[in-house]
Amino acid sequence: MLLASLNPAAVAAGADLGDAVRIDGVSLSRSDLVGAATSVAERVAGASRVAILARPTATTVLAVTGCLIAGVPFVPVPADVGAAERRHMLTDSRAQAWLGELPDDTDGLAHIPVRMHARSWHRYAEPAPDAPAMIIYTSGTTGLPKGVVVSRRAVAADLDMLAQAWQWTPEDTLVHGLPMYHVHGLVLGLLGSLRIGNRFVHTGKPTPQAYAHAVTDLGGTLLFGVPTVWSRIVEDGDAARALAPARLLVSGSAALPVPVFDGLSALSGHQAIERYGSTETLITLSTLVTGERRPGWVGVALPGVQTRLVSDDGAPVPHDGESIGQLHVQSPTLFDGYLNRPDATAEVLGDDGWYHTGDVAAIDSDGMHRIVGRASVDLIKSGGFRIGAGEIETVLLGHDGVREAAVIGAPDEDLGQRIVAFVVGDANPDELIEYVGQQLSAHKRPREVRLVESLPRNAMGKVLKKELAQWL
Known part of the structure; x- marks a missing residue:
């Protein structure tokens, strides 16, 4: 079961441990999540795809959860995306309706509301593992955004890998203030919490004060942030020191500058976990709770993941920590292809099952990876x-x-x-x-x-x- 902590039988048996989700001033217990999201599932069941305006709200949480219960693939749409890009996402995905909140311009789509106080206890059969969970659109830096088809199997596999690497358990309180339309905030933050069963707190804006409050007043133990967030926390000083009681700080989505890594270590006592991935692969590399955390390096391949470096002519590049090559990844977390774009899929996903990341990297003899950056610009x-x-x-x-x-x-x-x-x-x-x-x-x-x-x-x-x- 993808959303393992929302097992209706377990909730009915008393596994409802207070607020499971706190977001935008709303608290939802596990019972609330099951009942309200199942009510959403009843209204959306039978749709082929729906769009969700992915603001950090309880409505978004219930919309996403309801789709996963019903087995309906969803398209998370950024609230601040341009009109042309939004229209492309809706047309390309063939979304049939907006689920939950509406943008200013609905582009002619029908609307399925999310009713916060509605409840249903209908039991839905778990969809097939290979069924698509979501279609996340890339940032469109090389043309119109491409729809990345992510399966339920890939999401479950990735979250289980990270639970092992980070010793992530139901006892954690996960905190972040990141967007809810990318892998970091949506898949790792929200879906990770709903699979593992930990408490989830979204801070709204990811300010240093909000992160400090989440630790000192809400018991935050596992904190996610991007380098800009961590840099501002280090600059604040007091906020960084307030993070000392947390268990683990995780940085991703871009390289964490070494001075920020060192500043967090000095002020909070935490050496941040760094990890690497993409929308197409989810998270495939990470430093480990029990392993070395080396500034500037993103760690080792997670269980079941393989990596290789190749030169421009396809020859192997040695793993000596210095030689740079194009990074290829093979993993059970790989995407199923770009929606309606077999040509683009074939460009990055080889017949041998290796995904060509477009990044250049170095790997040392211990399997530690250093990402140099994008081959096209770095x-x-x-x-x-x-x-x-x-x-x-x-x-x-x-x-x-x-x-x-x-x-x-x-x-x-x-x-x-x-x-x-x-x-x-x-x-x-x-x-x-x-x-x-x-x-x-x-x-x-x-x-x-x-x-x-x-x-x-x-x-x-x-x-x-x-x-x-x-x-x-």
């Missing part, structure tokens, strides 16, 4: 050298005058690409170039450092490097 080929942008960014962030940094390769007639760094801070550009040169090889020094007020980021905190390239 692998810089300059003067015959292959250089990872992340390595330079890590060094820049170690300078006292640098708050944020992003490095890209700009076209150069002589070098092929020249290294350009965008920095938020108050350091002297020439000083930063020399600073990098003192710590890394000469060919890794930026040829240019630009001071900027802020870096463009998406909703998950990832820097939009293609937008930076346009700034040039």
